[in-house]
Amino acid sequence: MSGFHEGELAVQRRAGVSGDAARLSAMVAPARLSAGVAGFLAERTFAAITARDGDGVLWLSPLTGPPGFLHVDSPAALTARTSPAVGDPLRGLPADQPVGLIAVEFALRRRLRVNGTLSDVGDDGLRVEVEQAFGNCPQYIQGRLLHAPTAADPGTAPVRRGERLAPDDVDLIRRADTFLVGTSHPTRGNDASHRGGAPGFVRVEGGGLWWPDYSGNNMFTTLGNIHADPSAALLFCDFTTGRTLHLSGRAEVEWTGPGALGDDDHTGRRVHFTPRHVAAGRLLPLRAGSVSPSPYNPPLTTQ
Known part of the structure; x- marks a missing residue:
């Protein structure tokens, strides 16, 4: 399906x-992966996928591999x-579900979003039948050069599951300058996107968190x-240690009016998120x- 859906149109009108x-509606038209897109994807080592687990819970998980692991x-x-880590x-x-995938090159500040249907999950990896593919601007991408750990990795620590944020989770969120967000639409499927800002741009309050929506x-x-x-x-990654924090829950857009406390970019919009499922571990095999x-990060108006 082409064009913007009713949710996008409603937010565009409100904004x-x-x-x-x-003028950008052609970007969400049915996609054909060009040679340029294929070349960009072939050089990536980091991506993330939005999908549902066997119980129908929406998650966003990292996908990593050597250059060439993303193949058109x-x-x-x-x-x-590749597949999500143990x-x-x-x-x-499970296959036969909508997915959203984002590939990011932090060093070059480039990103590409691919949305479609997960048609097969097998020994060869994950096959996606693509319906949309479009790039985004370099804004708010913090420059990092990802690489494999230089020291011997002591092994993967157990993944902690729960329903609430632990103190270590709160610390990771408050230090983060980057996270990824996965969302869903009843008929258009899933999407994965990037958010970035100065450390502290994601605020943690009352067991939930929120962030200002930047231009x-x-x-x-x-x-x-x-x-x-x-x-x-949501997916938070500590690129120094490989720690990961997966959150699944409910989000809501609040329209505050420009200039409210925490409205760093003066858009008058923020997103509140309430976690219902938490998975914390050390599942990122890349470091930076x-x-x-x-240079686009707006200064924080509150801490």
């Missing part, structure tokens, strides 16, 4: 950007020659999905040393 968004099979299909909430995820391309795929379906999943903050 007063319907005209600007309409045809103009409308790709294979991720202990990951999406380990053994973007005015398509509002994430906020539009939340408008239609509050199901959401120094960080180059994005």
Whole structure:
């Protein structure tokens, strides 16, 4: 299906950007994976996928591998020659479901979103029949050069499951300058997107968390999905230690009006998230040393 769905259109109208968004409607038209897209994906080592586990819970999980693990099979299909790690909430995820995938090159500040249907889960990896594919601007991507650990990895620690944030989880969130967010739409399927800002841009309060919505391309795929379906999943990664925090729960968009406390980019929008399922472990087999903050990061208005 082409064009924006009703949730995206509603948020665009509320934000007063319907005209600007309409000029981008071709980006959400049925996709054909070009040679340029295939080349970009073939060089990536990090991606993430939004999907549901066997119980129907929405999660967002990292997918990693050497260059070439993301392979374009045809103009409308790709294979991720990997699977979520042992202990990951999406380990053994079922096929025949909508998925959203995002591939990020942090060092070059480039990202590509691919949405479609997970048609096969097998020994060769995950095959996705692609319905949408579009790039996003470099805004708010913190510069990192990902690499395999140089020291011997002591092994994967047990994954902690629960329903509430633990103190270590809160600490990771408050230090984060990057996270990924997965959302869903009843008929358009799932999506995976990137969020970034100065450390502390995600606030933790009362067992939940929230973040200000920064200026973007005015398509509002994430906020539009939340408008239609509050199901959401978050993924936080500590690129120094490999720690990961998966959260699944409910999200809600709040319109505060520009200038409210915490409205760092003066958009008058923020997203509140209430976790219902938590999985914390050390499931990221990639590391990064120094960080180059994005020049687009707005200063924090509160801590």
